[in-house]
Structures are given as C-alpha cells and as structure tokens.
Amino acid sequence: MSITIALTGNPNSGKTTMFNDLTGSNQYVGNWPGVTVEKKMGYFKDEKEIQIQDLPGIYSLSPYTSEEVVSRNFLLDECPDVILNIVDASNIERNLYLTTQLLELGIPVVIALNMIDVIRKRGDTINIQELERVFGCPVFETSALLKEGSREAVAKAVELAKMQKEQKHLPSIFEGTVEHSIAHIEEIIEKLVPADKVRWYAIKLFERDADIQEKLKLDAEQLAHIEEHIANCEKDLDDDSESIIINQRYLFITKQIERLVIKKNIGEVTLS
Ligand code: BGO
Known part of the structure; x- marks a missing residue:
C-alpha cells in the first residue's frame, strides 16, 4: 500500500533538514504548476512505498501567498493520507497557529515537535501528554539536526494512514x-x-x-x-x-x- 505523507510547517521550522534526512537522495525537485514555488517529493529511505511530499513553508492556510495556495490546494484536492506537521518548539506559539488550521482539514495529523534540542539546552520543558490531549493528535519530540525522533514520528504517521483514522477530536478554540x-x-x-x-x-x-x-x-x-x-x-x-x-x-x-x-x-x- 503506497502512502503519501504531507510535510507541512512554518518557514525555518526544520522541514528541509527533516525531509533530507528522511529521503536522502530519493528526491525529485520541480515547480508547482503555474507558480515559481519549488516542489519537492521524495521516498522514505527506510520504506520506498512511503512518499513524502514537502509542502512550502507557510504560517497559515490563507489565500494570500503562492506558498499558502499551493499548500492548501494540495491538502484539499490531492488527499494525502496523513500530515506530518513540523512545529518549531522554540517558537511554539506562532507555529501552533498553523497546526490549529491543519487539524480542521479532516486528515490525520502527527506533530513533530522539532528543535527539541534547543528547548533542552534552555532547560525548558513541554508537557507532551497534555499537548497531545488538547490537540487530539500524537506529538513526537524531534531534532532534525541531530536526527532524533523523526523516524518514530513517521512510523506513527504511517500507522494512522493505514488505519485511515480521523482526527480524534478538535480542540475547542472558538467561543x-x-x-x-x-x-x-x-x-x-x-x-x-x-x-x-x-x-x-x-x-x-x-x-x-x-x-x-x-x-x-x-x-x-x-x-x-x-x-x-x-x-x-x-x-x-x-x-x-x-x-x-x-x-x-x-x-x-x-x-x-x-x-x-x-x-x-x-x-x-x-x-x-
Ligand atoms: C541553518 N535543531 C536545531 N538546533 N536546529 C535545527 C533543527 C533542530 O532540530 N532542525 C533544523 N534546524 P530548515 P525550513 C543555520 O541553516 O530545515 C536548523 O525552512 C545556518 N545556516 O540547520 O532550513 C537548520 O526548511 C547557520 O539552520 O528549515 C537550519 O523549515 C547558522 O534550523 C534552520 C545556524 O532549518 C532552518 C543555523 C547557514
């Protein structure tokens, strides 16, 4: 069974670093149709059946930039099996703004809480269990730079894709x-x-x-x-x-x- 994982996240969240680690030299680079936004697709090094679609770095699923339009059209129309959302843990507030929107798409989401090495170095901690409970999706601590945690996050994403499970519940955001x-x-x-x-x-x-x-x-x-x-x-x-x-x-x-x-x-x- 071939599975497509959509890699999404803010610019500078570590998406390229993680994409390169996960796909190695199995990458295909082009442009999205009609725009000069780079399109990168690759196959997971450890399991070639798993396609990883790297989406442009974005802050929101609004229609204001080419990157946002490309990303949201892909997520809406190409029906990836699962979203791997790279969240920069050292800038968590701004990054989770996109996460709240991704969760509403009806596609299973796994959060890779990246740059966790930076958080540890600062001596800060993040309550992962509570984050999972509030957002209703699995969260993995990762450091794309140190190649830590990404494979566990992919394994969970593949598991969710195979189960074709929907988002457990949506966070209660609006009054x-x-x-x-x-x-x-x-x-x-x-x-x-x-x-x-x-x-x-x-x-x-x-x-x-x-x-x-x-x-x-x-x-x-x-x-x-x-x-x-x-x-x-x-x-x-x-x-x-x-x-x-x-x-x-x-x-x-x-x-x-x-x-x-x-x-x-x-x-x-x-x-x-
Ligand atoms: C530079 N931990 C840490 N500490 N850094 C990370 C991690 C992580 O888990 N993941 C990525 N980075 P991109 P987007 C850089 O390039 O993958 C770093 O936009 C530098 N470059 O190494 O490009 C990564 O694709 C000079 O840092 O992100 C990169 O999402 C000095 O985060 C940056 C310091 O990663 C962005 C850093 C010339």
Missing part, C-alpha cells in the same frame, strides 16, 4: 457565538464538500475567503444566508470575521502554552 455561525454555514455547505472537510470550508467561508466562495460555486441565496450568519456574529463581537478567527486561535494557543511550557528562567531576577 459560542462563533461556533453557532460556523454550524449554520456547515449546514448550508454539507452536501457540497467531503464530510470530513465541512468544518474547514465553513471556517474559510466565515472568513469570507473569496477563493473558497468561488470554488464551491455558491449561488446568491447561499451566499446571502452565509453573510447573514457572519454579520450577526460580527455585530455580537464588534469585530470583522477574519480578525475574530485569528484572535480566538491565538487566544486559545496562548492559554495552552502558559500551562504546557515550563520555562526554567521564569521568575529569575536578572542582575545587571
């Missing part, structure tokens, strides 16, 4: 009013998109993502209904819908990080 509007949008589009991707599409429509509105070929009546639900929520929260989603994602992550990351130097007084 009631937002969830209410998203649920209404889900109802409107449920017959238009694959069942496991309804939530991702509904959130994008809530953000008024024009590419997604066009892709789903929504008629005027559907668009008007969706707009009504968005406008109600915006009125309640006195903010625009895209900012509401961004802010609530960051608020959720910040709250988790405060609990899950124990900094060695916190509270120490610097004498200078």
Whole structure:
C-alpha cells in the first residue's frame, strides 16, 4: 500500500533538514504548476512505498501567498493520507497557529515537535501528554539536526494512514457565538464538500475567503444566508470575521502554552 505523507510547517521550522534526512537522495525537485514555488517529493529511505511530499513553508492556510495556495490546494484536492506537521518548539506559539488550521482539514495529523534540542539546552520543558490531549493528535519530540525522533514520528504517521483514522477530536478554540455561525454555514455547505472537510470550508467561508466562495460555486441565496450568519456574529463581537478567527486561535494557543511550557528562567531576577 503506497502512502503519501504531507510535510507541512512554518518557514525555518526544520522541514528541509527533516525531509533530507528522511529521503536522502530519493528526491525529485520541480515547480508547482503555474507558480515559481519549488516542489519537492521524495521516498522514505527506510520504506520506498512511503512518499513524502514537502509542502512550502507557510504560517497559515490563507489565500494570500503562492506558498499558502499551493499548500492548501494540495491538502484539499490531492488527499494525502496523513500530515506530518513540523512545529518549531522554540517558537511554539506562532507555529501552533498553523497546526490549529491543519487539524480542521479532516486528515490525520502527527506533530513533530522539532528543535527539541534547543528547548533542552534552555532547560525548558513541554508537557507532551497534555499537548497531545488538547490537540487530539500524537506529538513526537524531534531534532532534525541531530536526527532524533523523526523516524518514530513517521512510523506513527504511517500507522494512522493505514488505519485511515480521523482526527480524534478538535480542540475547542472558538467561543459560542462563533461556533453557532460556523454550524449554520456547515449546514448550508454539507452536501457540497467531503464530510470530513465541512468544518474547514465553513471556517474559510466565515472568513469570507473569496477563493473558497468561488470554488464551491455558491449561488446568491447561499451566499446571502452565509453573510447573514457572519454579520450577526460580527455585530455580537464588534469585530470583522477574519480578525475574530485569528484572535480566538491565538487566544486559545496562548492559554495552552502558559500551562504546557515550563520555562526554567521564569521568575529569575536578572542582575545587571
Ligand atoms: C541553518 N535543531 C536545531 N538546533 N536546529 C535545527 C533543527 C533542530 O532540530 N532542525 C533544523 N534546524 P530548515 P525550513 C543555520 O541553516 O530545515 C536548523 O525552512 C545556518 N545556516 O540547520 O532550513 C537548520 O526548511 C547557520 O539552520 O528549515 C537550519 O523549515 C547558522 O534550523 C534552520 C545556524 O532549518 C532552518 C543555523 C547557514
């Protein structure tokens, strides 16, 4: 059985280092169609049946850069079996922002908490079990630089792909009013998109993502209904819908990080 793993993460999270370690010389480099973004695919050194698709480094699944569009189109339309999300543990807050979006795609996710050597050197610790519980997906500590942990993360990704298991549960990120509007949008589009991707599409429509509105070929009546639900929520929260989603994602992550990351130097007084 051939399996495709999509390697995703922020720029500088260590994706290239890990991709090179996992695939060695079994790499094929080209360009994504229509854009000058490099396309890299390779086969896992230890098991040639496993394809690893390296996606461009991105911060979000928004439609604003070629890298984001390439990545999200691949994840939506090419149906990889599993996502290996490289998270820079030394910059965990910003990196988990993308993770919250990947989890909504209905594809199993494994987190490779990379640069763990940097965290250890600082004397900090991250509560992995709790991170797994909150995000509902397996987390592996990795150091792509030291070639540690990546194979265990791939093995878990392959196991999830073979089981064709869905995401266990999604983290509770958005507050009631937002969830209410998203649920209404889900109802409107449920017959238009694959069942496991309804939530991702509904959130994008809530953000008024024009590419997604066009892709789903929504008629005027559907668009008007969706707009009504968005406008109600915006009125309640006195903010625009895209900012509401961004802010609530960051608020959720910040709250988790405060609990899950124990900094060695916190509270120490610097004498200078
Ligand atoms: C330079 N641990 C540590 N400590 N560093 C890592 C790890 C890890 O687990 N993984 C990657 N790096 P990319 P993207 C560099 O290039 O793979 C380092 O964008 C330097 N270069 O070695 O390129 C990796 O593909 C000069 O560092 O990331 C690289 O996701 C001085 O993180 C950087 C110091 O990795 C980005 C570092 C000339």
